[in-house]
Amino acid sequence: MSGVSGIGSGAGLNEIMALRQQIIDRSQVLQQVRTGDTSATAGPTQGAGSSFTGALKSALDQVNQTQSNADTATAGYETGQVTDIAQVMLARQQSSVAFEATLQVRNKLLSAYQDIMKLGI
Structure with missing residues (x-):
């Protein structure tokens, strides 16, 4: 663990932990969407739709803010x-992970949409 603290300040580790927590939170939301668990959004259907949006x-x-921060650090x-340089590389990596997570969410949503369109009514 001493190798990690040698790279940058403790703030860098805190940023990594915060990014990790964001990924875990988004994963839990995706899991709820996949299983159809609506307990987190107790309310009418219209409220759930606007909540999702x-x-x-x-x-x-x-994600846009993370990418902007990375571009600013690079510049x-x-x-x-x-x-x-460690701070710049951390910002670039955070941006990359955030974009990759967004891309995976898009792929899952697109797959779900295609599955729904294949259903015969």
Whole structure:
């Protein structure tokens, strides 16, 4: 564990743990959607739909913000404003993981949509 603390400050580890928690939270939401568990969204169907839309928009906004932060860190390093390469690499990796998670969610939603369209009514 001493190798990790040698890379950057304790704040870097906190950022990694926060990113890990976000991935776990999103995974739990996806699991609830897959199993049809609506206990987390107790309310009318219309409320659940707008809740899903809001959650999806919020998640996409967070991914966009993460990518923007990574671009800012990269530009800062290129111009000499940021000298900690570990911080820049951490920001780039967070951006990559967030985008990959979003891509996997999109793939699952697309697959579910295609399965629904194949159903005979």
